[in-house]
Structure formats: structure tokens, C-alpha cells
Amino acid sequence: MRRLPANFLLGAVLVSLVVGVAALSLIWTPHDPQTMSISTKFAPPSAEHWLGTDQLGRDVVAQLMAAARNSMTVALVAVLLGGSIGVALGLLASALGGWVEDGVMRLADLGFAFPALLFAIMLAAVFGPSLTNAVLAISFINIPIFARVTRASANQIWTRDYVAAARAAGRGRFAISRDHILPNIAAAIIVQATIEFAVAILAEAALSYLGLGAQPPASSWGRMLSEAQTLMYLAPQLAIYPGLCIVVAVLGFGLLGDGLRDITDPRLARAR
Amino acid sequence: MTDVPLLEVRNLTRHYKLPRQSLLRRAPVLTALEGAAFSLRAGETLGVVGESGSGKSTLARLIMAFERPDAGEVLFQGRDLHGLTAEELRKLRRGFQMVFQDPFGSLNPRRRIGWSIAEPLRANGETENITHRVAEALEQVGLHPADAGKYPHEFSGGQRQRIAIARAIITRPALLVADEAVSALDVSVQAQILNLLMDLQDDLGLGMVFISHDLAVVASICDRVLVLQHGKTLESGPAADVLRAPKHPYTKTLLKAAGVRP
Numbered sequence: 166m167r168r169l170p171a172n173f174l175l176g177a178v179l180v181s182l183v184v185g186v187a188a189l190s191l192i193w194t195p196h197d198p199q200t201m202s203i204s205t206k207f208a209p210p211s212a213e214h215w216l217g218t219d220q221l222g223r224d225v226v227a228q229l230m231a232a233a234r235n236s237m238t239v240a241l242v243a244v245l246l247g248g249s250i251g252v253a254l255g256l257l258a259s260a261l262g263g264w265v266e267d268g269v270m271r272l273a274d275l276g277f278a279f280p281a282l283l284f285a286i287m288l289a290a291v292f293g294p295s296l297t298n299a300v301l302a303i304s305f306i307n308i309p310i311f312a313r314v315t316r317a318s319a320n321q322i323w324t325r326d327y328v329a330a331a332r333a334a335g336r337g338r339f340a341i342s343r344d345h346i347l348p349n350i351a352a353a354i355i356v357q358a359t360i361e362f363a364v365a366i367l368a369e370a371a372l373s374y375l376g377l378g379a380q381p382p383a384s385s386w387g388r389m390l391s392e393a394q395t396l397m398y399l400a401p402q403l404a405i406y407p408g409l410c411i412v413v414a415v416l417g418f419g420l421l422g423d424g425l426r427d428i429t430d431p432r433l434a435r436a437r
Numbered sequence: 438m439t440d441v442p443l444l445e446v447r448n449l450t451r452h453y454k455l456p457r458q459s460l461l462r463r464a465p466v467l468t469a470l471e472g473a474a475f476s477l478r479a480g481e482t483l484g485v486v487g488e489s490g491s492g493k494s495t496l497a498r499l500i501m502a503f504e505r506p507d508a509g510e511v512l513f514q515g516r517d518l519h520g521l522t523a524e525e526l527r528k529l530r531r532g533f534q535m536v537f538q539d540p541f542g543s544l545n546p547r548r549r550i551g552w553s554i555a556e557p558l559r560a561n562g563e564t565e566n567i568t569h570r571v572a573e574a575l576e577q578v579g580l581h582p583a584d585a586g587k588y589p590h591e592f593s594g595g596q597r598q599r600i601a602i603a604r605a606i607i608t609r610p611a612l613l614v615a616d617e618a619v620s621a622l623d624v625s626v627q628a629q630i631l632n633l634l635m636d637l638q639d640d641l642g643l644g645m646v647f648i649s650h651d652l653a654v655v656a657s658i659c660d661r662v663l664v665l666q667h668g669k670t671l672e673s674g675p676a677a678d679v680l681r682a683p684k685h686p687y688t689k690t691l692l693k694a695a696g697v698r699p
Binding site for chain 1: 533
């Protein structure tokens with residue numbers, strides 16, 4: 166067994182940490198993340214409140230845990246939704262070729278032209294700010310990314326002899342896409358999904374920071390940051406904790422994605 | 438027997454557009470195959486010989502209807518493959534199958550070989566006795582029925598080529614196109630696979646288009662020979678005639694290179 170790359174191992178540890186905490190928050194948090202207690206606001210770290218309390222006396226650890234859960238949920242839904250549509254479009258483009266392929270890819274170019282934040286602001290302006298709209302906006306920016314990766318990988322597989330053999334057998338383009346193309350590009354898609362997961366976490370935090378994502382009283386790292394902003398001189402730790410959480414989560418998924426790519430891409434393996 | 442040949446190729450021509458050299462000039466065109474013509478009867482073997490880039494593989498792809506010719510016809514049992522609808526062609530495909538050059542690329546690495554061998558059956562909606570027929574095909578190519586549960590990476594190159602042949606014959610085709618089917622194999626394994634192909638041809642009455650750059654191999658198994666260079670047919674006729682009295686200097690060079698005594 167070859168040694169696993171360091172970025173993969175570090176990424177796996179950080180991701181396990183974040184996902185573990187998010188999962189734990191489903192059954193247990195040290196306090197209710199929403200319970201306010203004005204008498205104990207800005208409490209310093211103690212046995213009761215491990216990282217202290219915020220300006221409304223809410224427990225910071227409980228909030229960070231609930232925010233981790235929300236963040237993971239948003240990223241998961243956005244990557245799954247955007248990824249599925251993108252992969253389907255990429256497979257379609259690759260299978261049919263010709264004007265369908267050109268059309269899908271030009272649409273993808275168009276999608277790339279929309280910055281995620283601007284698109285989310287537009288959605289918020291039209292439908293009102295909500296977590297659902299934030300998820301839709303993040304999903305939307307994932308579609309062209311996955312469509313492009315899928316098409317590029319699928320086009321390589323379409324040139325393989327076993328695909329020619331399947332055509333000679335009389336199989337249709339969609340059956341070949343399902344049975345031959347998809348299983349052989351799955352690794353590339355999983356790598357991309359892991360990296361996009363990191364991007365989605367960052368996008369959710371940014372949107373929530375701007376007030377376009379999670380709405381009160383839901384916990385979110387981005388919202389904790391924006392609430393702490395006005396109190397920077399009074400209680401800088403309230404901005405530092407969610408900031409660190411975002412760094413750990415984004416770095417973790419980013420490293421894991423890079424590590425997975427190093428493991429699954431034979432060209433990189435040989436170069437190492 | 439009717440007198441319609443199993444496979445008849447008429448004036449087959451295929452061009453490929455090359456990348457543009459300049460914005461102002463038209464993209465140059467490569468003529469991969471020009472005016473190829475032959476006919477093949479059941480049980481016969483046609484050898485197609487030529488160097489790299491001579492149009493051999495283009496001919497194979499056109500016969501298999503993987504792509505369309507720019508001119509000419511491919512008549513399989515009297516029907517022009519390139520004049521059919523997609524659905525008609527799909528139904529006809531079980532009659533002509535192909536064995537590829539690279540035994541490592543012609544099997545899906547993520548599927549068990551039993552799945553790959555049965556693919557032509559499932560594609561034709563045959564779901565009965567699949568396990569039994571796969572076992573039968575594996576035995577026909579000299580492998581063990583229990584091998585059906587293994588993955589391609591568990592086999593050697595020669596064994597994989599046997600698996601590819603099992604897949605090609607499972608629908609009982611009338612025509613087999615072998616594109617450099619033994620070129621990637623060791624010489625001793627080459628002989629085994631060639632013997633297997635010839636045995637199967639006798640048993641199943643297959644017509645075979647055997648494509649190779651190696652005239653020695655072609656000379657040993659083919660009834661008739663077609664010599665290609667730069668897409669043009671230099672020579673064609675019964676193998677004995679072409680090999681004994683080659684008319685074109687290029688054929689003579691090939692014969693000399695292959696060490697075949699006229």
C-alpha cells in the first residue's frame with residue numbers, strides 16, 4: 166500500500182472534525198444555541214460556557230456547533246443539486262455531441278459569467294433573502310462547473326475501445342453513458358464535488374454575512390461574523406471563533422479534494 | 438446459399454479535416470481512405486495490410502459503422518449499413534462484431550468480464566440463459582466459466598484478448614472485424630490467438646476482415662489480401678497470387694520486411 170499524501174490525511178482529519186461536530190449537534194449541544202441570557206452576556210470562557218457567551222448571552226460553542234450543521238447541510242444540498250444537474254448536462258453534451266454539446270457548453274460559459282454573490286443578491290432582491298435562495302444560488306453556480314468537468318472526462322472515455330465495443334454491441338448512447346462513462350469518471354466528479362463543497366461553505370458564510378443566507382434565529386458562521394463585527398473592540402473573540410471554523414472547514418475540504426485528486430489521477434501519481 | 442456476398446465494400450472514401458494552418462486558408466483535408474472496394478463471402482478471411490496511417494483502422498470503423506463515409510457503400514448481407522436508420526442499424530449490429538487491438542483498453546475496467554461478455558446479448562434484449570451462454574463463450578475461447586466473476590485487471594493480455602473474442606462471438610455474428618487483434622501480444626501468444634480465431638472461423642463459419650501491419654501473419658491465415666498505402670488500394674486479390682507475384686513495389690517491400698518467401 167502506497168503512503169497516502171499528506172494533504173489527503175490532514176484534510177480527512179479536519180473534515181472528520183467538522184462533520185463530527187455537525188453530526189453531534191443533531192443530538193447534543195452544551196446549551197440551547199438560541200437561549201438568551203442578558204445577565205451573563207460577554208461571559209468569559211468557563212466550565213459552564215467553554216468559549217464564553219455572546220452579546221445576548223448565548224453559548225458560543227452551542228452556536229458554532231449548530232452553525233456547522235447548517236453549513237454542512239447547505240453545502241451538501243447545493244453540491245448535490247447543482248452537481249447532479251451539471252453531471253447530467255455534461256453527460257448529455259458528451260453523448261450527443263454536435264450542436265447539443267456546443268449549446269450546453271456555451272450555456273455553461275454563460276453560467277460562469279455570473280458571480281455567485283451577484284446572482285444570490287439578484288435572487289434575494291426578487292424572492293427575498295432566505296436560506297433556500299442561498300442554496301439555490303450556490304447550486305446554480307455549481308452547474309456549469311460540474312457540466313464542464315463531466316464533459317471533459319466523458320469525452321476521454323468515449324474514445325475508449327470498450328465504448329466502441331458497446332456501440333458495436335448495439336447499445337444506445339444513454340445506456341453507454343450510464344454503464345460505461347459514469348462509472349469511469351466517478352473519481353473525477355467526486356474530487357470536484359469535494360472541492361466545490363469547500364467553495365459552497367465559503368459562499369454560504371459570505372451570503373449569510375451579507376444577510377442573504379441564514380435568517381435569525383438560525384445559527385450561521387457568516388451571521389455570527391457580521392454580528393460580531395460591530396463589537397470588534399469589545400469582544401474580538403466573537404469574530405475570531407466563527408472565522409476559525411470557516412478556515413478549518415474550507416481548508417479541510419479543499420485539502421481532502423486535492424488529496425483525492427492526487428490519489429486518483431495516475432498522471433499526478435507518476436509525477437510524484 | 439444466395440450469391441449475395443456477406444460483406445461488400447464499394448468505392449469507400451473518408452476524409453478528415455485537419456486543424457487549420459492559417460486563418461485565411463481552408464483547413465487542410467486528409468484523405469484517410471479512397472475508393473476501397475472488396476467483397477467477402479462467409480467463411481472467408483480478407484487480410485488488410487498497410488503501415489500506420491494507411492487507412493486500415495478507418496476502414497474498420499467504416500465497416501463497423503462507427504462513422505459515416507464521405508462516399509461509397511458498405512453492404513452487409515446486401516444492406517447498406519450507412520443507408521439504414523439508427524434503429525435498423527442497431528438491430529443489425531449483432532451480425533458483425535469487432536476485436537480491438539489493445540486488450541487493455543477494450544474491456545471496461547470497472548465491470549466484471551461476465552458483464553462485458555454478456556453486453557451484446559442484453560443490448561439485443563436477450564435475457565434468457567445469459568449465465569449459461571457466457572460460460573459457453575468462455576469455454577469456446579479456452580477460458581474457465583468461473584472467470585466470469587473476475588475483473589479485467591486479473592487477466593494477462595492474451596487472456597483479455599480471448600475475453601474480447603468471447604464478447605464478439607456471443608451473438609453468433611456472421612462477420613468478425615479484427616483490427617490488429619494480435620499486434621499487442623507476445624509472439625507465442627499471437628500464435629495461440631490466431632489459432633483460436635481460425636478454429637472459431639471453422640466452427641462458426643465466420644467471415645473475417647483481418648487487419649494487420651504484419652504481412653507474415655496475414656499470409657498465414659488469409660484467403661485474400663488488400664494492400665493499402667496512404668488510403669489508396671495498391672493491390673488486391675487472392676492471397677496466394679499477391680504473395681507469390683506482388684505487382685506493386687510497396688507490396689514487395691512489405692514482403693521483404695515480413696520475411697515471407699514468395
